[in-house]
Amino acid sequence: MPGPSHTTRRIPSEADLREVTERFLKLPGVARVQLTPGDNGELDAEVTTWEKPAGAPEHGPLAELARLNPDELQFLHDEIFVGESYLQGGIVLRENSVVFDVGANIGIFSLFVGARCPSATVYAFEPIPPVYDRLRENVARHGAPVTPMCAGLSDRDQEVTFNFYPDVSIMSCRSDYADLDNETELVKKYVANARESAPADREQHLNRVASLVERDFERTAHRCRLRRLSTVLDEQPVDRIDLLKIDVQRSELDVLHGLDDRHWPLVRQIAVEVHDEPGTPTEGRVGHVRELLKRRGFRVAETEVDLLRGAGRYAVQAVRPEYASDPRPVAARAGSARPPEPDELRARLCDVLPAQLVPRHIRIR
Numbered sequence: 001m002p003g004p005s006h007t008t009r010r011i012p013s014e015a016d017l018r019e020v021t022e023r024f025l026k027l028p029g030v031a032r033v034q035l036t037p038g039d040n041g042e043l044d045a046e047v048t049t050w051e052k053p054a055g056a057p058e059h060g061p062l063a064e065l066a067r068l069n070p071d072e073l074q075f076l077h078d079e080i081f082v083g084e085s086y087l088q089g090g091i092v093l094r095e096n097s098v099v100f101d102v103g104a105n106i107g108i109f110s111l112f113v114g115a116r117c118p119s120a121t122v123y124a125f126e127p128i129p130p131v132y133d134r135l136r137e138n139v140a141r142h143g144a145p146v147t148p149m150c151a152g153l154s155d156r157d158q159e160v161t162f163n164f165y166p167d168v169s170i171m172s173c174r175s176d177y178a179d180l181d182n183e184t185e186l187v188k189k190y191v192a193n194a195r196e197s198a199p200a201d202r203e204q205h206l207n208r209v210a211s212l213v214e215r216d217f218e219r220t221a222h223r224c225r226l227r228r229l230s231t232v233l234d235e236q237p238v239d240r241i242d243l244l245k246i247d248v249q250r251s252e253l254d255v256l257h258g259l260d261d262r263h264w265p266l267v268r269q270i271a272v273e274v275h276d277e278p279g280t281p282t283e284g285r286v287g288h289v290r291e292l293l294k295r296r297g298f299r300v301a302e303t304e305v306d307l308l309r310g311a312g313r314y315a316v317q318a319v320r321p322e323y324a325s326d327p328r329p330v331a332a333r334a335g336s337a338r339p340p341e342p343d344e345l346r347a348r349l350c351d352v353l354p355a356q357l358v359p360r361h362i363r364i365r
Contacts, residue, residue: 010041010356011037011041012035012037012041012043012357016357017035017037019353019357020033020035020043020045020349020353020357020359021033021035022141023349023352023353024045024047024345024349025064025141025142025143026142026143027340027345027348027349028114028115028116028118028340029049029050029051029115029116029339029340030047030048030049030050030115030340030345031048031049031050031052031060031061031062031064031115032047032048032060032061032063032064033045033046033047033048034046034048035359038360041356042356042359042360043357043358043359043360044359044360044361044362044363045359045361045362045363046363046365047340047345047362047363047364047365048060048061048365049061049339049340049364049365050077050081050111050112050115051081051082051337051339052365053078053082061077061081062074062077064141065106065138065141066106066133066134066137066138066141067106067134068106068130068131068134068166068169069166069167069169072167072168072169072170073106073108075170076105076106076108076170077108080108080109080112081108081112081115084334084335084337085315086109086112086243086245086271087332087333087334088271088301088303088315088317088334089271089301089303089315089316089317089319090299090301090317090319091243091269091271091317091319091333091334092269092330092331092332092333093113093116093117093120093242093243093330093331093332093333094117094242094326094328094329094330094331095117095119095328095329095330095331096119096120096121096328097113097117097119097120097121097242097243097331098120098121098123098238098240098241098242098243099113099120099121099122099123099241099242099243099244099245100122100123100125100229100241100243100244100245101113101122101123101124101125101146101245102125102152102153102229102244102245102246102247102248102255103125103126103152103245103246103247103248103249104124104125104126104135104148105126105131105135105169105170105247106131106134106135106138106169107124107126107134107135107138107139107144107146107148109245110122110124110135110138110139110144110146110148111138111139111142111144113144113145113146114139114142114143114144114145114146115144116331116332116337117331117332118145119145119331120145120242120331121145121147122144122145122146122147123146123147123149123232123236123238124139124146124147124148124149125149125151125152125153126148126149126150126152127150127151127152127162127224127225127226128162128164128169128172128222128224129150129222129224130164130166130222131164131169131172132148132150135148136148149232150225151224151225151226151227152224152225152226152227152248152251153226153227153228153229153232153248153251153254153255153258154226154227154228154251154254154255154258155228155253155254155255155257155258156226156228156258157226157227157228157231158226159223159224159225159226160174160175160176160223160224160226161174161175161176161221161222161223161224162174162175162221162222162223162224163175163178163219163220163221164219164220164221164222165183165218165219166218166220167218168183168187170247170249171183171249172249173248173249173250173251174249174250174251175221177249177250177251179250179277179280182277182280182311182312185311227258228258228259229255229258229259229263230258230259230260230262230263231258233263233266238266239266240266240267240268241266241267241268242268242269243268243269243270243271244267244269244270244271244272245270245271245272246270246271246272246273247272247273248273249275250275250282252272252273252274252275252285252289253285253288253289255272256272256289256292264296268319268320268323268326269317269318269319269320269323270293270298270316270317270318271315271316271317271318272289272315272316272318273305273313273314273315273316274286274289274302274313274314274315274316275312275313275314276312276313276314277311277312278312280312282312286302286314286316289316290302290316293316293318297320297321298318298319298320299318299319299320299321300316300317300318301316301317301318302314302315302316302317303315339364340364341364342361342362342363342364345362346358346359346362
């Protein structure tokens with residue numbers, strides 16, 4: 001009488017583990033994964049989601065991202081994924097949204113859109129080459145639905161010099177728009193405001209950020225390409241922009257002025273950081289932007305950016321009233337985040353991996 005049959009499983013190789021990891025990272029909501037092979041060749045997986053607070057970047061959801069520095073990365077993650085800063089003021093992501101990420105930096109908002117609305121199409125604009133390189137690497141590694149472009153947007157097609165600050169790349173801007181005294185005060189305001197509400201484990205992070213203003217900002221100059229938004233729209237297969245996100249360090253009006261009358265009706269929602277700094281050329285800009293957007297048919301909301309209170313930074317959201325009747329389902333709105341389900345992840349992996357490489361257990365952190 002024959003004995004019981006046994007199925008022999010092959011122990012996964014390093015190449016197998018790399019393949020499984022790469023497949024996991026391309027799934028919606030997955031920031032990183034830790035695989036543990038068992039003695040019988042089966043895999044267990046522990047998944048970290050994007051919405052988990054960043055913690056130590058080398059261990060949390062940001063561990064695999066290409067970065068310029070960890071403290072800035074932590075700020076961007078907490079602002080965009082945890083604080084959902086670009087889903088305020090009634091802004092939503094609908095299925096099959098077209099999103100323009102203007103001032104994409106290393107791609108955190110583009111990754112947010114890919115995680116929360118996998119059916120979206122994102123065009124990500126970043127003019128500074130060393131920042132763009134990391135943007136391109138991050139969206140490729142996570143399989144985000146993103147077309148990265150090494151260019152910025154402005155009111156005319158041109159090439160200009162940018163100041164690039166490696167320690168605080170989000171402050172990098174056109175050299176003719178730079179204001180180092182203001183940037184120094186901005187860092188101080190951020191640290192002071194964050195200390196009022198930050199958890200105890202962020203004190204080391206805030207101390208490192210505060211130390212930036214105790215020395216001169218490292219700075220290099222780069223010649224960068226700028227394009228008009230209407231020029232881009234004439235070239236791309238785009239019949240609408242569901243969300244135009246703009247964060248471009250004092251160039252926000254230039255971006256809006258680069259949109260021709262014929263293209264304004266294509267834009268359904270706008271989320272823009274506006275500089276309105278007393279005693280500078282940007283003073284009064286919030287009112288200017290508000291009136292421009294109202295004339296174009298948007299409902300407009302505005303708030304001072306909480307962590308930058310007193311620094312002249314405002315979040316302005318603009319939504320066309322008729323966008324509420326768009327028949328496409330809403331994929332993401334503020335407060336709707338949910339972690340991926342293990343069964344959902346396993347089903348997706350079964351479509352792209354050999355059966356023996358699909359993890360037996362998937363644990364969500």
